[in-house]
Amino acid sequence: MPPEHTALPPASHLGTAEQASLQRREPMLWLNPAHAPRAFTPDKALDPEIAIARFSRCAALMSSVFPQLRNSRGRLQSPLVPVPALQRQLGGRHEGTWLIKRDDALPVAGSVKARGGFHEVLTLAERLALDGGLVTGASDRLELAGMPARRLFEKYTIAVGSTGNLGLSIGLIAKTLGFKAMVHMSEDAKEWKKDRLRAAGVEVIEHAGDYASAVKAGRLAAESDPFGYFVDDEESVHLFLGYAAAAHEIQSQLAQQGRGVDAEHPLFVYLPCGVGGAPGGVAYGLKRLFGEHVHCFFAEPAASPCMLVQLAARNEAPVSVYDYGLDNRTEADGLAVAQASPLVAPLMRKLLSGVFTVDDDTLFRDVHALMQAEGMLIEPSAAAGMRGPLWLTGSEPGLRYLASRNLPPRMRHATHIIWSTGGSLVPSLEHETFQKQGRQLSAPAAG
Numbered sequence: 033m034p035p036e037h038t039a040l041p042p043a044s045h046l047g048t049a050e051q052a053s054l055q056r057r058e059p060m061l062w063l064n065p066a067h068a069p070r071a072f073t074p075d076k077a078l079d080p081e082i083a084i085a086r087f088s089r090c091a092a093l094m095s096s097v098f099p100q101l102r103n104s105r106g107r108l109q110s111p112l113v114p115v116p117a118l119q120r121q122l123g124g125r126h127e128g129t130w131l132i133k134r135d136d137a138l139p140v141a142g143s144v145k146a147r148g149g150f151h152e153v154l155t156l157a158e159r160l161a162l163d164g165g166l167v168t169g170a171s172d173r174l175e176l177a178g179m180p181a182r183r184l185f186e187k188y189t190i191a192v193g194s195t196g197n198l199g200l201s202i203g204l205i206a207k208t209l210g211f212k213a214m215v216h217m218s219e220d221a222k223e224w225k226k227d228r229l230r231a232a233g234v235e236v237i238e239h240a241g242d243y244a245s246a247v248k249a250g251r252l253a254a255e256s257d258p259f260g261y262f263v264d265d266e267e268s269v270h271l272f273l274g275y276a277a278a279a280h281e282i283q284s285q286l287a288q289q290g291r292g293v294d295a296e297h298p299l300f301v302y303l304p305c306g307v308g309g310a311p312g313g314v315a316y317g318l319k320r321l322f323g324e325h326v327h328c329f330f331a332e333p334a335a336s337p338c339m340l341v342q343l344a345a346r347n348e349a350p351v352s353v354y355d356y357g358l359d360n361r362t363e364a365d366g367l368a369v370a371q372a373s374p375l376v377a378p379l380m381r382k383l384l385s386g387v388f389t390v391d392d393d394t395l396f397r398d399v400h401a402l403m404q405a406e407g408m409l410i411e412p413s414a415a416a417g418m419r420g421p422l423w424l425t426g427s428e429p430g431l432r433y434l435a436s437r438n439l440p441p442r443m444r445h446a447t448h449i450i451w452s453t454g455g456s457l458v459p460s461l462e463h464e465t466f467q468k469q470g471r472q473l474s475a476p477a478a479g
């Protein structure tokens with residue numbers, strides 16, 4: 033539950049009008065005043081190559097335990113596709129090309145959280161197997177699918193707190209490798225996600241509170257179990273590195289499509305943000321590869337703009353959306369987070385270009401628009417980034433951002449990537465409800 037909110041919001045870099053819009057839940061684009069285009073500094077502990085190498089070592093293992101990964105030879109990958117009909121339908125200018133990164137279609141777990149979740153469980157499995165002498169050095173990890181490894185893993189319980197999709201990702205790989213899995217779910221977690229986890233043999237613990245209280249409960253439960261391992265969505269470097277590996281995939285997909293990223297060909301990326309791990313990891317990986325030529329924006333629900341309020345704060349002390357009188361209530365269950373990750377927010381302070389917010393009605397309209405225009409079915413959280421190109425090229429702050437970086441003459445050659453983050457595991461009945469709602473909201477008012 034939201035705590036009693038303070039009458040005065042924390043000191044921040046929000047202008048008076050911006051703060052009023054934020055508190056009234058009006059969709060807005062906030063530009064990050066601390067953004068420094070060339071600020072990326074490599075850090076050995078946060079090197080995405082760690083995850084890339086792990087995914088390579090584990091590719092044969094992944095392909096042997098997940099038949100859905102055979103075609104990609106054990107790689108967790110999603111398509112990057114042009115969406116010209118959507119661009120026309122939403123009224124995007126003819127300048128530049130819109131693409132969608134289809135993490136909604138990521139195999140096995142069906143969301144962006146798969147990359148981080150799989151990476152963290154593989155990291156644990158490797159560590160246990162190395163300590164137990166089942167594998168050595170950087171050898172191929174197919175051994176981890178064998179009986180000795182399973183017997184070792186079944187002693188351990190992997191726990192996680194989640195609004196849903198991280199739970200699915202951790203639960204599905206943990207059970208497949210033989211671990212016990214326990215997912216602590218917040219009140220906004222959808223029933224079908226719980227059902228799917230239970231069907232996979234995962235223990236689901238339901239909590240009456242929000243995402244942060246589910247995470248806290250999971251952390252406490254794992255601490256008291258000597259064979260417990262907690263995946264900490266708010267603080268985990270392993271999750272972060274798994275997400276960051278996606279940047280490398282984007283680099284090869286853009287190259288295959290003949291799309292350069294340089295001073296004449298800017299890249300804009302719009303990422304739905306909950307606690308910040310997934311979009312933060314991707315943005316970090318992209319800044320590492322493309323530096324000042326990539327511009328990353330997060331998209332958050334108007335009721336839960338936790339990264340916006342954290343980056344707007346004048347210091348690093350934790351800030352929550354409840355401090356602004358917002359209630360963190362949104363149909364975008366994956367993004368219903370009141371306080372940003374204390375690991376990721378400081379990493380984004382200089383790298384992130386800005387944050388825009390979106391109301392729930394727009395999410396449903398856009399879920400429907402994407403279906404109509406491109407035949408893609410996604411969940412509401414996954415639609416949060418869809419208005420990104422419009423904010424940038426059609427709003428006062430967006431135009432100011434472009435002008436201050438001398439980008440207007442280059443927008444003809446720009447690439448806009450809208451990151452779609454979840455949907456392929458959603459049951460068809462749920463999709464029908466989303467579509468109906470979107471259709472009703474999009475219908476012109478009578479009279």
Ligand SMILES: Cc1ncc(COP(=O)(O)O)c(C=O)c1O
Pocket residue numbers: 143144145195196197198304305306307308309310311312365366367411413414453454
């Ligand atoms: C569909 C979807 N999109 C985006 C996100 C945001 O990821 P993060 O919470 O790491 O910011 C989530 C998180 O669960 C999600 O489920």
